[in-house]
Amino acid sequence: MNFKIANNRLKALKLGASALALSLMFMTAQAQEQEHSNPNVRLGQKALLEGDFKGAITHLQKALPAEANDSNVLYLLGYSQFQTGAYKDAAATFGKIVTLDAKNANALYYKAKSNNAVVNAKDSKLSTAQKEQLLLDAIGDYSKAIAITANDAKLYQNRGVAYRDLGILKGTAGVGNYSKVVATDLYNKAIVDFEKVLTYDAKRTDIQTELKKAKVYRDNLK
Numbered sequence: 159m160n161f162k163i164a165n166n167r168l169k170a171l172k173l174g175a176s177a178l179a180l181s182l183m184f185m186t187a188q189a190q191e192q193e194h195s196n197p198n199v200r201l202g203q204k205a206l207l208e209g210d211f212k213g214a215i216t217h218l219q220k221a222l223p224a225e226a227n228d229s230n231v232l233y234l235l236g237y238s239q240f241q242t243g244a245y246k247d248a249a250a251t252f253g254k255i256v257t258l259d260a261k262n263a264n265a266l267y268y269k270a271k272s273n274n275a276v277v278n279a280k281d282s283k284l285s286t287a288q289k290e291q292l293l294l295d296a297i298g299d300y301s302k303a304i305a306i307t308a309n310d311a312k313l314y315q316n317r318g319v320a321y322r323d324l325g326i327l328k329g330t331a332g333v334g335n336y337s338k339v340v341a342t343d344l345y346n347k348a349i350v351d352f353e354k355v356l357t358y359d360a361k362r363t364d365i366q367t368e369l370k371k372a373k374v375y376r377d378n379l380k
Contacts, residue, residue: 196221199231206238214238229255233265240268245275256299263303267313270299274320286327286335293324311358315365318351322372329379338379345376 194200198221205213218235225231236251252269255262273292277284284292300317307313321344327333329341352369356362 194231196225196231199225199234202231202234202238206234211238211241215242215244226254227258229258229262229265232258236265236268236272240272243275245272245279248272249276260302261306263306263310263313266299266303266306267316270296270303270320271316273299274316274323277323286333290324290327290335293320293327296320297324311355314351314354318348318355318368318372321345321348321351322368322375325372325375329375331380341379342376345372345379348372349376 194203198217202214202217202221205211205217215235215238218231218238221231222235232251232255236248236255239245239248239251249269249272252265252272255265256269259265273296276282277289277292277296282289297317297320300313300320304310304313304317325341325344325348328335328337328344330336349369349372352365352372355365356369359365
C-alpha cells in the first residue's frame with residue numbers, strides 16, 4: 159500500500175459515511191503499490207479499509223513499540239480509536255504525533271476534538287477543574303492548528319464549540335469556578351469563531367443555530 163498517500167487521504171477525511179467510503183475506495187486502489195514492512199501494520203490497514211476500526215486498533219497496537227516513532231502508523235491508530243469512541247486513547251495517540259511533529263495540524267485537530275469529546279461524555283467522572291483544563295487544552299490545540307492552516311473552517315467551528323462548552327462550564331451559577339466575566343468572554347470568542355465559519359459558507363444552518371445559541375447563553379448569564 160502507498161502508505162503516505164493513503165494516510166494523507168485519511169488526514170483530509172471528514173467524518174461523514176460517504177466521505178469515509180470514498181477514502182476507503184481510494185486506499186483500496188492504492189493497496190498494491192507498496193506495503194508496510196510491519197505485518198501488524200498491514201493487518202491494521204486491511205482492517206481499517208474494511209471499516210473494522212476495533213480490529214485495526216488491535217493490530218496497530220501490536221505494531222508498537224516498534225513503530226512508536228512512525229507518525230503515519232500512530233495516525234491510523236488514533237483515527238481508529240476516535241472512530242470507536244475511545245476518545246481518551248485517541249487524544250493520547252494524537253498527542254504523541256504532535257510530540258513528533260508539532261506542525262501536524264490534523265493531529266492537533268483530532269487531539270483537541272477527542273479531548274472535547276471526553277469532557278462531554280455522558281459517563282464522565284471528571285471534576286470541573288479537569289474538564290476546564292481539557293477544554294483549555296483543546297482551544298490551545300485548535301489555535302495552534304489555525305496558525306498552521308488558517309483557512310480550515312472546521313478548526314474555527316470546533317474551537318467555537320470548545321469556547322462555548324467552556325463558557326457553559328464557567329457560567330454555571332453555584333459551581334466553584336463560576337465567573338460571569340470569563341463566561342461572557344468565552345461566549346464572545348465562540349461567536350467570533352462561528353461568524354468566521356459563516357464567511358466560508360453563509361448557508362450553514364447548523365452554524366447559524368450555534369451562533370444564536372451562543373448569544374442566548376451569553377445574554378442570559380446571571
